[in-house]
Amino acid sequence: MLIPANSAPSSELKARPGPFVPAVISIRNREPTAMTLLLDIVTTAAILFIVSAGLLAIFGVLEIVNFAHGAWLTVGAYCAVVTGGLGLNPWLALPLAFVTGAVLGGVTERLIVRPLYARPLDAILATWGLGIVIGQLITLWFGRDVQFTENLLSGTIHVFGANYSLYRIFALAAAAVIGLGFAFLMEGTRLGLSARAIIMNEPLARALGLDTSKIRLVTFMIGTGLTALAGVLLTPLTSVDPTMGVAWLIGSFMLVMVAGSSFGALAIACLVFGGAQVLVSTFISPILGGITVAVLSALVLRISSKGFARV
Amino acid sequence: MLGILALCALALVIVGPMFLDRFSMNVLTRSMIYAILAITVDLLWGYAGVLTFGQAAFFGVGAYATAMLFTQVGSSPTLIGLALVLAIIVPVVLGLIVGWLSFYYGSTPIYATVISLVFPIVVTQLIYSGGTLTGSSSGLVGYTGLPFGLEGFFRLSGICLVIIAVGALIFVRSDGGRILTAIRDNETRCAYLGLNTQRIKIVLMAVLAGVAGLAGFLFANASGVVAPENTGFIFGTELVVWTALGGRGTILGPVLGAIGIDYLSANLSGELPFLWQLIIGSLFIVMIIFLPNGLAALVLRFTRRGRSELPIESSPELVMKTSLHHKNSIDGPLLRIDKLEKSYGSQKVLQDITLDVSPGELVSLVGPNGAGKTTMMRCLTDGNESSRGVVRVAGKDIAGMIPNQIVALGVGRKFQVASVFESLTVAECLRMARAALETPSFVSDSDVLGLPSAAIEILQLTGLDQRLSTQVSLLSHGQKQSLELAMVVALEPRMILLDEPTAGLTKAERTTIGAILKKLTSELGLAAILVEHDLDFVRDISSRIVVLHQGRLVLDGSVEEVVNSEIVKTIYSGGDHV
Numbered sequence: 001m002l003i004p005a006n007s008a009p010s011s012e013l014k015a016r017p018g019p020f021v022p023a024v025i026s027i028r029n030r031e032p033t034a035m036t037l038l039l040d041i042v043t044t045a046a047i048l049f050i051v052s053a054g055l056l057a058i059f060g061v062l063e064i065v066n067f068a069h070g071a072w073l074t075v076g077a078y079c080a081v082v083t084g085g086l087g088l089n090p091w092l093a094l095p096l097a098f099v100t101g102a103v104l105g106g107v108t109e110r111l112i113v114r115p116l117y118a119r120p121l122d123a124i125l126a127t128w129g130l131g132i133v134i135g136q137l138i139t140l141w142f143g144r145d146v147q148f149t150e151n152l153l154s155g156t157i158h159v160f161g162a163n164y165s166l167y168r169i170f171a172l173a174a175a176a177v178i179g180l181g182f183a184f185l186m187e188g189t190r191l192g193l194s195a196r197a198i199i200m201n202e203p204l205a206r207a208l209g210l211d212t213s214k215i216r217l218v219t220f221m222i223g224t225g226l227t228a229l230a231g232v233l234l235t236p237l238t239s240v241d242p243t244m245g246v247a248w249l250i251g252s253f254m255l256v257m258v259a260g261s262s263f264g265a266l267a268i269a270c271l272v273f274g275g276a277q278v279l280v281s282t283f284i285s286p287i288l289g290g291i292t293v294a295v296l297s298a299l300v301l302r303i304s305s306k307g308f309a310r311v
Numbered sequence: 312m313l314g315i316l317a318l319c320a321l322a323l324v325i326v327g328p329m330f331l332d333r334f335s336m337n338v339l340t341r342s343m344i345y346a347i348l349a350i351t352v353d354l355l356w357g358y359a360g361v362l363t364f365g366q367a368a369f370f371g372v373g374a375y376a377t378a379m380l381f382t383q384v385g386s387s388p389t390l391i392g393l394a395l396v397l398a399i400i401v402p403v404v405l406g407l408i409v410g411w412l413s414f415y416y417g418s419t420p421i422y423a424t425v426i427s428l429v430f431p432i433v434v435t436q437l438i439y440s441g442g443t444l445t446g447s448s449s450g451l452v453g454y455t456g457l458p459f460g461l462e463g464f465f466r467l468s469g470i471c472l473v474i475i476a477v478g479a480l481i482f483v484r485s486d487g488g489r490i491l492t493a494i495r496d497n498e499t500r501c502a503y504l505g506l507n508t509q510r511i512k513i514v515l516m517a518v519l520a521g522v523a524g525l526a527g528f529l530f531a532n533a534s535g536v537v538a539p540e541n542t543g544f545i546f547g548t549e550l551v552v553w554t555a556l557g558g559r560g561t562i563l564g565p566v567l568g569a570i571g572i573d574y575l576s577a578n579l580s581g582e583l584p585f586l587w588q589l590i591i592g593s594l595f596i597v598m599i600i601f602l603p604n605g606l607a608a609l610v611l612r613f614t615r616r617g618r619s620e621l622p623i624e625s626s627p628e629l630v631m632k633t634s635l636h637h638k639n640s641i642d643g644p645l646l647r648i649d650k651l652e653k654s655y656g657s658q659k660v661l662q663d664i665t666l667d668v669s670p671g672e673l674v675s676l677v678g679p680n681g682a683g684k685t686t687m688m689r690c691l692t693d694g695n696e697s698s699r700g701v702v703r704v705a706g707k708d709i710a711g712m713i714p715n716q717i718v719a720l721g722v723g724r725k726f727q728v729a730s731v732f733e734s735l736t737v738a739e740c741l742r743m744a745r746a747a748l749e750t751p752s753f754v755s756d757s758d759v760l761g762l763p764s765a766a767i768e769i770l771q772l773t774g775l776d777q778r779l780s781t782q783v784s785l786l787s788h789g790q791k792q793s794l795e796l797a798m799v800v801a802l803e804p805r806m807i808l809l810d811e812p813t814a815g816l817t818k819a820e821r822t823t824i825g826a827i828l829k830k831l832t833s834e835l836g837l838a839a840i841l842v843e844h845d846l847d848f849v850r851d852i853s854s855r856i857v858v859l860h861q862g863r864l865v866l867d868g869s870v871e872e873v874v875n876s877e878i879v880k881t882i883y884s885g886g887d888h889v
Contacts, residue, residue, distance in 0.1 A: 112596060115600050125595070130596055133596070140585050250428060295433060301425065
């Protein structure tokens, strides 16, 4: 009898093979078929994309690496915990997380990030410090134990002759929505136009009368809101505890460095490196799979400092 | 002063065990080992400007090399010696590899930080997958190493810390140590002073990896246990936090920061486990934003050095040096440009430039904005800039060469905006210009400053010889331009390239610079290429004028020929004032 991949997230995905290995890959007890492998690759890429999108929005426009990224994922996941605790529909966690993330992001931009735009390396450090603070606040509030959340979607779906986790297929759709939403935001709205103007030439944008500090604030809020949203979307795939975000930070950071400021490049990077991660995890070792994204990104950057940004 | 401080510190670590309880001694031993790591982070980040999270991994590799040898083979005195050697050599080799990955011509600071994040993660994952060899997630424990007791390890760690701290302090105050600050301030200028900054940073990283490995050896012996957490990037960030809170760029600040915070953590985390981390995190954010140089900056603000009021007697004495290189004359022209072309896609910014320049010539490059003058300067000083054509300096094709290699051929470049080292003094800037010719001392600061006579003359003409101990950030715009010119001349170049050296200068300063340039070329036989908009100035000093227009060389002739030509009058509409 075939055991469907990823059908029971609570039992198969809660263990992490090391501190830096996000539990994206299903741990199977059967040989993977080509179909499930392919599905693993695209859904892993989708999850990586969801997790990195908020970081990219901030880095792409503001050229600031938000090292508190992991903390925002954690905040989002705890929004799901709170929603569950109140007995609400688990889907309500998504808007709750987006709003919480955006509001906290707004405060952060004003107080911490704004003084450091001219000192990008210091901004990495200050946001890392913020990550520590948020992690400790969550620990003080909820304790350091693993929390359980209600599944957003459970069961499997029959796709192309394979039984596959419905939730992972949903993640694929969610990634597409986020990607297309951003494409629309950047190409089709006034905010996107202003953001692109800032990316290209900030002094000129300011001279033309754009309120760049407001655009920076809004961009940062969208980025952090999106990241918190991603935190909710992660809850069915990984355990929820105060340090869960750190495992995702480095992977998404590397993907964003490779992608530069382009969502298209990020999608490609997620597919290529996510695919490599699935293959290494499946055929060699899940522990080495966990460092695939980081190592390959570093090598790509060493060879071409623009990474995939030219794509 | 440093000697007294070192002796006090030594006395403290030797008598310390008599007054401390076992718990404090245990914790402080660890804290002092961590302080060694904080020093290495400070040298890399505080001095050389390389933000690194990777020192934890070198430390971990050193500790694991030691523990694995003791666990797998045993621990005789020979093996302990071997462990010490391995704990240093393996990190040094890894440091060379990580350094080679991090620093190459054109690499960005953030890329080095990226590599410093990836490296500890790779090391940690390898340890996790190492099975019984590395102890996987539970680490290694139960081996025997150096036969010291608690007091012994306390004293050993303390002595090592004092030695390394004193060594680091001597190094950063030496003439050679100032190179790190120069690289942090202005890496491009360093390269154009002929310094191979990539190699310097790689060597620095390798040496500091070795120091971190030594700390790992001490830790593995003193604690009797090594775990994957000792190698991870989280520990790497903690090192940065301690360095930042103590005060980057001060050596002592990070030492006190590491010891203070680690000791307090051990004492307080039992009672207020999460609150303590919360306080450290908040303090860290506040420090980074408002007091980026840490607590030490706060202390230094009340001292004389902190207010950059150096006593006048610390000024070095100027000494004339006979020239060190390029003494052999070369046959034919010094610079040969053959069909040089530079294009961005289909857009050609420079095409079909052919030009020879001989020693003693002062060639002015004129042309309207966008004619390609600055681009041409770039193509002459960076072998990767041009798209087609050949540039030969002293007979050598410069294709593929990076700036410091071209400087070594005898090319000095002065930038349009004065490119100097803001946080160094005038004398230190000039010493940087000599660093590629005479390797500076890494243990002492010299009280003489040897410069070629032409450079000394520039200093005297501009009054900079009276301000040798002034910090560069306090100089005026014109003084910085003169300083940069003196630095370029101190390189003993055969040819100098100057991009608008008189922009923003007063009439008097312009005359001085003009006189200097004339003397350098006609009396000392240097070649000079000058990009200039001020045509009166050009006419006064040039021996030849080259006109660029829309990326092409349209005229090349004597001052009279060019000034009276129709073409120039057309290009500069209303050219009658030429």
